[in-house]
Amino acid sequence: MGLMPSAWAQQIKPSPTLEIKSIADRLRQEGKQIYDFGIGEMNPELPVPHLLKAAISQALMDDATHYSPEAGDPELLEAIHADLRLFGLSYSPSEIVVCPGPKDAVFKICVTMLNPTSRRNRLVTFAPTYESFENLPILLTGKPPIILQTDAHLLPDPNQLADLLNQDDTVALIVLNSPNNPTGTVYPPSLLGELAEVIGRHGQICVLSDEVYRTIVYDGLEHVSIASYLPKQTLLVGGMSKEVSGTGLRLGFIAGPEAMMGAIANVEGNTSSCVNLPTQKGYAHFLRKDVDLRLRYQIRDALSIRREVLMEGFGELVKDAVWERPSGAFYFFPDMRRYFGRQTPEGQLLNTDEELALYLIESANVVTVPGSKFQRPGHLRFAYAVSLETINTGIEQLAEALARLSVE
Amino acid sequence: MGLMPSAWAQQIKPSPTLEIKSIADRLRQEGKQIYDFGIGEMNPELPVPHLLKAAISQALMDDATHYSPEAGDPELLEAIHADLRLFGLSYSPSEIVVCPGPKDAVFKICVTMLNPTSRRNRLVTFAPTYESFENLPILLTGKPPIILQTDAHLLPDPNQLADLLNQDDTVALIVLNSPNNPTGTVYPPSLLGELAEVIGRHGQICVLSDEVYRTIVYDGLEHVSIASYLPKQTLLVGGMSKEVSGTGLRLGFIAGPEAMMGAIANVEGNTSSCVNLPTQKGYAHFLRKDVDLRLRYQIRDALSIRREVLMEGFGELVKDAVWERPSGAFYFFPDMRRYFGRQTPEGQLLNTDEELALYLIESANVVTVPGSKFQRPGHLRFAYAVSLETINTGIEQLAEALARLSVE
Incomplete structure (x- = not known):
């Protein structure tokens, strides 16, 4: 018998969005014109602000290429501290840890919290949910997450959560994600307050609040963090990836109560040493300059226009989809079930989102991610x-492909 | 009861070298002239080659700021594949995964291999050993590593390892590290062959071969990997951190058998997404240009001069230390036990390496790391x-401080 990954490592699924990306890349290599709504990144359409690129480059040329402290470069911790104040949050620099990407920040929280031999070692997430929240608990504990479905408006139900927490004493971590991937939903502050009230009754449970889309909120809404309501139980995950359109630069951070952050910094130091220092220095400079969020809101505004055009086209051409207008992030998540049971020109009956997504790739060159990949x-x-x-x-191509489906 | 890190996360120790760094930084801030032999990095003394900095900067300006595939940018995988050939190793690009730093590469191997519920879930390491190899098994399985001592020449004993593997069926991973941190020892090829022969009798055991110092070998010796002898059981860890003097840039890689690398890439995608893309692109360019290793050997040669000067000074001035000439990396690890039992001018008896290291910081401003931090x-x-x-x-300051010690 040769080398084998652990049974838990064997169970985790590949990233569906990276899988979809490789399908899209293959089609592009075959010379096809692809309409690619698959992967959640803005580059090259919206490039990283020049100010940030120049500052990273300058730090590199200035030989800022040594280790930083494990929790992060002090300059950056100070800048994130000041930036969080813009969102009404008060964390000292020692309550912040910088990680190589928001996904890594999520992983480090899970490594620090999810011990397979503890009574409390389960992660709760609300479907639809981001891929990592399914895989990380399996990788670390062998146990899948507890998945609660959101309601018809794609919002969590505080009563349902209260019932779970009253019955189940194995919950260690609850994931909240607003603005949401994959739905674009922004949780109303009143809902965050209700959720905080429910979770606050169980002081040892931690909220992992994924807020990487915090600067991408539309219609004059403001981003509100559950940390405003529940500071002692929240580990807030933020990062530059989405808000500066630099997904490949990999810088995230965690903010939370000091006692937890010491342990997280120690995990970070033992597993990553630190984050690419020129990027840390560059982001510090960027945050100090972008105190009015102007550069980040330029990216939001460019996305807002795209949202308008997509909503309009969809509303006009894709009549049988059911959807709500998303308020944040850059995702749109229509319910396509009314198209199920229809037949392709080749005679195939479409019964699932995966079959529908594949049909759209093949017959319209339109790449999307099936909702079942997000539970x-x-x-x-x-x-x-x-x-x-x-x-x-x-959207025109997609609408034409849908129009070619026949009702049996 | 409030939030608590997991019992395992609570048990891991802070990085001793980062701890020592913070002591040195504090003394520097107090305005003291410090002779800092504490942390293993070359910057700013030996800066990152300009070619590499310019290539990273160019990639950034060219907007290479999107995600790469989870295993790494195809251009970089191709370049690493070609570079490994220079060391006599034949890995295809699909047998390589890029990680955010060599330390992260080690962590990802441990996450993939060390499952607390498996029979085989223990890590074996040879003392003296690098901090991560102590902490990672505790963080992931709650169990400390099995630590075998090296011999008087700081080399592992294949017979001792054979005895362990015959008696103990819980071993999953064996760490080898040549050139070695903290000793500077380079394992002779004949020893690697013997170790491979012993480990090869147990096909399901994996060697984690930490080779981040592979280009820093002196005296005309050549770097040899145990992967040359045991390709099917070796996961080789390499990286740019030490060989280009860019510890803060954070890029490492793993090369190994394809079946394992698929699982590792999946772990990488679910926990990190990918590595800072401008750094990946820049390193690919650097490797394509440095096919004769000239730029990397320039760094080695500058370190070689430092080794000569250190050996000479130590030999002349620190008569009671016992040591061998290190053949690689940039560490020197003398046995200082003959100084134990002596008394400081303040009347303190020095009985341990930690007391001695503290005395040297306080009375000679010389920063070193005590060997007990490395077991x-x-x-x-x-x-x-x-x-x-x-x-x-x-070394003069250190010798004077040692001369001030009195034998009782």
Whole structure:
């Protein structure tokens, strides 16, 4: 018998969005014109602000290429501390740890909290949910997450959560994600307050609040963190990836109560040493300059226009989809179940979101991610940080492909 | 009861070298002239080659700021594949996974291999050993590593390992590290062959071969990997941190058998997404240009001069230390036990390496790391990637401080 990964490592699924990306890349290599709503990144359509690129480059040329302290470069911790104040949050620099990406920040929280031999070692997440929240608990404890479904408006139900926490004493971590991937939903402050009230009754349970889309909120809404209501139980995950359109730069952070942050910094130091220092220095400079969020809101505004165009095209051409207008992030998550039971021109009956997504790739060159990849079958995820041309033509192509389906 | 890290996360120790760094930084802030042999990095004494900095900067300006595939940018995988050939190793690009730093690469191997519920879930390491190899098994399984001591020449004993593997069926991973941190020892090829022969009798055991110092080998010796002898059971860890003097840039990689690498890439994708893309692109360019290893050997040669000066000063001035000439990396690990039992001018009896290290900081401003931090008490680690001035004056100061000790 040769080398084998652990049984838990064997159980985790590949990233569906990276899988979809490789399908799209293959089609592109075959010379096809693809309308790619698959992966959640804005580059090259919306490039990283020049100010940030120049500051990273300058730090590199200045030989800022040595280790930083494990929790992060002091300059950056100070800058994140000041930036969090803009969102009404008060964390000292010693309550912040910088990680190589928001996904890594999520992983480090899970490594620090999810011990397979503890009574409390389960992670709770609300479907639809981001891929990592399914896989990380399996990788670390062998146990899948507890998945609660959101309601018809894609919002969590505090009563349902209260019932779970009253019955189940194995919960260690609850994941909240607003603005949400894959739905674009923004949780209303009143809902965050209700959730905080429920979770606050169980002082040893931690909220992992994924807020990487905090600067991408539309319609004059403001981003509110559950940490405003529940500071002692929240580990807030933020990062530059989405808000500066630099997903490949990999810088995230965790903010939380000091006692937890010491342990997280120690985990970080033992597993990563530190984060790419020129990127840390550059982001510190960027945050100090972007105190009015102007550069980040430029990216939001460009995305807002794309949202408008997508909503309009979809509303006009894709009549049988059921959806609500997303308020944040750059995802759109329509319910496509009314198209199920219809037949393709080749005679195939479409019964699932996965079959529908595959049909759209093959017959319309339109790439989306099936909702079942996010534990919410029947939907499709559109990441709309793409060109207006892609949106306009892509939706037309998609509508034509849907129109070619025949009702049996 | 409030939030608590897991019992395992609570047990891991802070990084001793980062702890020592913070002591040195504090003394520097107090305005003291410090002779700092504490932390293993070369910057700013030996800066990152300009070619590499320029290539990273160019990639950034060219907007290479999107995600790469989880295993790494195809261009970089190709470049690492070609570079490994220079060391006599034949891995295809699909047998390589890029990680955010060599320490992260080690962590990802441990996450993939060490399952607390498996029979085989123990890590074996040879003392003296690098801090991560102590902490990671505790963090992931609650169990400390099995630590075998090396012999008087700081080399592992294949017979001792054979006895362990015959008696103990819980071993999953064996860590080898040549050139070695903290000793500077380079394992002779014949020893690697013997170790491979022993481990090869147990096909399901994996060797984690930490080779981050592979380009820093002196005296005309050549770096040899145990993967040359045991390719099907070796996961090789390499990285740019030490060989390009860019510890803060954080790029490492794993090369190994394809079946394992698929699982590792999946772990990587679910926990890190990918590595800072401008750094990946820049390193790919660097490797393509440095096919004769000239730029990396320039760094080695600068370190070699420092080794000579350190050896000479130590030999002349520190008569009661016992040591062998290190053949690789940039560490020197003398046995200082003959100084134990002596008394400081303040009347303190020095009985341990930790007391001795503290005395040297306080009375000579010389920073070293006690060997007991690496599971080998009685020694001190000197990281000598520092200026010649630091070495010359530092060793003089150290010798004077040792001369002030009185034998009872």
